[in-house]
Amino acid sequence: MKENNIVEFIEELPKKIPIMAETDVLVVGGGPAGIAAALSASRQGVKTIILERYGFFGGVITQAMIGTIAWYRYAQTVDAGGIQEEIERKAKEMGASIDIIGNVKNKEMVETLEKEGLMVNGKSTYEVLDTELFKYVIDEMLQESGVTPILHCWATDALMEGEVIKGVITESKSGRQAILAKRVIDATGDADIAFHAGAPFRKNPKNELMEVTTNFGCSGVKIGKFLMYIYLNPGKIGDWGMGGETEGSSESFSSYLVEPFKKAKEAGEIPKDVLLESYWGCYTDAGEIPSLNAVHMTNIDCTDVWDLTRAEIEGRKRVVWALEALRKYTPGFEKARLRNIGTSLGTRESRKIIGEYNITEHDVKNQARFDDSIGICPEFVDGYGVAILPITGRYFQVPYKITVPLKVENLLVAGRCVAGDKISHAATRQMCCCIVTGQGAGVAAAQSIKEDVYCREVNISKVQEILKEKGVRID
Numbered sequence: 001m002k003e004n005n006i007v008e009f010i011e012e013l014p015k016k017i018p019i020m021a022e023t024d025v026l027v028v029g030g031g032p033a034g035i036a037a038a039l040s041a042s043r044q045g046v047k048t049i050i051l052e053r054y055g056f057f058g059g060v061i062t063q064a065m066i067g068t069i070a071w072y073r074y075a076q077t078v079d080a081g082g083i084q085e086e087i088e089r090k091a092k093e094m095g096a097s098i099d100i101i102g103n104v105k106n107k108e109m110v111e112t113l114e115k116e117g118l119m120v121n122g123k124s125t126y127e128v129l130d131t132e133l134f135k136y137v138i139d140e141m142l143q144e145s146g147v148t149p150i151l152h153c154w155a156t157d158a159l160m161e162g163e164v165i166k167g168v169i170t171e172s173k174s175g176r177q178a179i180l181a182k183r184v185i186d187a188t189g190d191a192d193i194a195f196h197a198g199a200p201f202r203k204n205p206k207n208e209l210m211e212v213t214t215n216f217g218c219s220g221v222k223i224g225k226f227l228m229y230i231y232l233n234p235g236k237i238g239d240w241g242m243g244g245e246t247e248g249s250s251e252s253f254s255s256y257l258v259e260p261f262k263k264a265k266e267a268g269e270i271p272k273d274v275l276l277e278s279y280w281g282c283y284t285d286a287g288e289i290p291s292l293n294a295v296h297m298t299n300i301d302c303t304d305v306w307d308l309t310r311a312e313i314e315g316r317k318r319v320v321w322a323l324e325a326l327r328k329y330t331p332g333f334e335k336a337r338l339r340n341i342g343t344s345l346g347t348r349e350s351r352k353i354i355g356e357y358n359i360t361e362h363d364v365k366n367q368a369r370f371d372d373s374i375g376i377c378p379e380f381v382d383g384y385g386v387a388i389l390p391i392t393g394r395y396f397q398v399p400y401k402i403t404v405p406l407k408v409e410n411l412l413v414a415g416r417c418v419a420g421d422k423i424s425h426a427a428t429r430q431m432c433c434c435i436v437t438g439q440g441a442g443v444a445a446a447q448s449i450k451e452d453v454y455c456r457e458v459n460i461s462k463v464q465e466i467l468k469e470k471g472v473r474i475d
């Protein structure tokens with residue numbers, strides 16, 4: 001095999017491709033960024049399609065059971081508002097979120113949680129999404145807002161006219177088809193469309209990319225016994241700074257669990273070099289720990305199908321090891337069963353576009369302010385050995401220009417693949433920021449159609465005005 005695992009090339013003969021749909025705005029990818037982009041574009045009165053390769057929306061939330069959309073929120077945290085707030089509210093209304101902290105009634109415990117900023121006036125600062133029911137919540141939200149959903153459909157190429165994107169090529173059970181669009185928002189997480197359109201991008205060397213995770217859930221857990229064990233052996237935020245930089249509440253409680261895996265390694269049951277450390281997020285009254293974010297693998301490039309295959313298979317093997325370790329060494333897990341394994345590997349990092357502006361480590365750590373702000377994000381940085389939590393009211397503004405790729409017109413990029421340097425990614429990859437860039441891109445795409453200008457040239461003051469009307473905090 002040659003570089004990038006390519007063996008050789010063949011010539012594909014030109015052929016006619018049926019056009020399956022035409023739209024004003026096409027959003028590719030149905031994760032937090034794509035959902036926000038589609039909702040906000042459609043609400044501006046433009047015809048909007050959202051395209052997703054799997055059979056449900058939600059991205060990492062529903063594929064990898066990551067319901068902790070707002071676990072960063074402390075009493076003093078200044079939030080983004082907008083669609084993030086709406087998603088949490090809607091999920092709560094529809095019974096699709098779990099309040100693990102709000103159930104605490106013990107006076108002493110409530111006092112501790114209030115002191116730590118995780119409870120205000122006896123109410124928790126955040127709830128965890130029920131990631132299964134959340135699939136239904138998103139279906140409802142998209143339909144209520146008039147978005148046309150397309151599932152089980154991959155975007156595999158960009159249709160270009162010179163430097164202007166005109167749509168995408170798709171692959172599905174219906175075959176190879178095309179969708180034409182006046183504006184395209186790439187919310188694939190991996191900047192797939194920007195890549196196919198020829199927009200400049202960067203990707204860290206494989207051995208420096210953040211780890212991928214095979215997430216799994218357990219049922220049959222004796223929750224009371226498990227919580228007692230956690231009470232006696234609490235994890236701390238400072239435990240997972242990986243020896244690096246930890247700011248803000250490093251002594252605070254974290255659902256970090258590593259002891260059972262250490263014991264299994266010491267007993268020779270799991271190879272010592274296997275990366276196993278878990279965040280367990282929440283529990284249910286049905287004896288479930290729905291998300292064990294424990295099995296992490298490095299040196300995986302999720303834009304390489306061979307790496308993806310290797311990691312999925314290796315990940316499942318390690319889930320079985322992890323499950324055995326939990327059963328053997330974690331009180332309450334003795335009779336636990338595997339509830340599920342994420343539909344897909346959870347990816348934290350791959351391609352990032354080079355944007356009109358590239359947000360920096362300095363920006364996300366120093367409350368950066370921008371004239372073209374499309375929202376704010378609390379100072380929440382998690383990755384590469386840095387763990388900063390927004391326990392004070394610190395926040396940075398998110399500039400529109402990080403969603404605008406160089407060279408390609410009428411394409412915007414939202415979510416974890418927006419433009420920025422290495423450490424800034426530890427902030428912009430967080431769901432709250434992905435939703436901010438998604439909502440901003442959706443409004444900007446719709447507005448640029450109304451103004452009949454390229455997305456790059458949209459009247460940003462008008463975009464900001466609309467976002468403010470929609471409850472987004474801009475400054």
Ligand SMILES: Cc1cc2nc3c(=O)[nH]c(=O)nc-3n(C[C@H](O)[C@H](O)[C@H](O)COP(=O)(O)OP(=O)(O)OC[C@H]3O[C@@H](n4cnc5c(N)ncnc54)[C@H](O)[C@@H]3O)c2cc1C
Nearest residue numbers: 029031032033053059060068155188189346347415416431
């Ligand atoms: C294990 C793990 C734990 C995490 N924990 C947290 C946490 O607790 N809190 C937090 O805020 N963040 C967390 N994150 C980060 C966060 O979940 C992601 O960065 C965020 O979901 C990215 O959103 P996105 O919309 O950009 O991409 P994604 O969520 O990856 O969504 C992209 C969507 O696009 C679809 N797609 C991709 N390519 C194509 C294509 N070519 N055609 C059609 N569809 C396509 C995908 O199927 C997917 O649905 C975690 C990430 C991981 C992996």
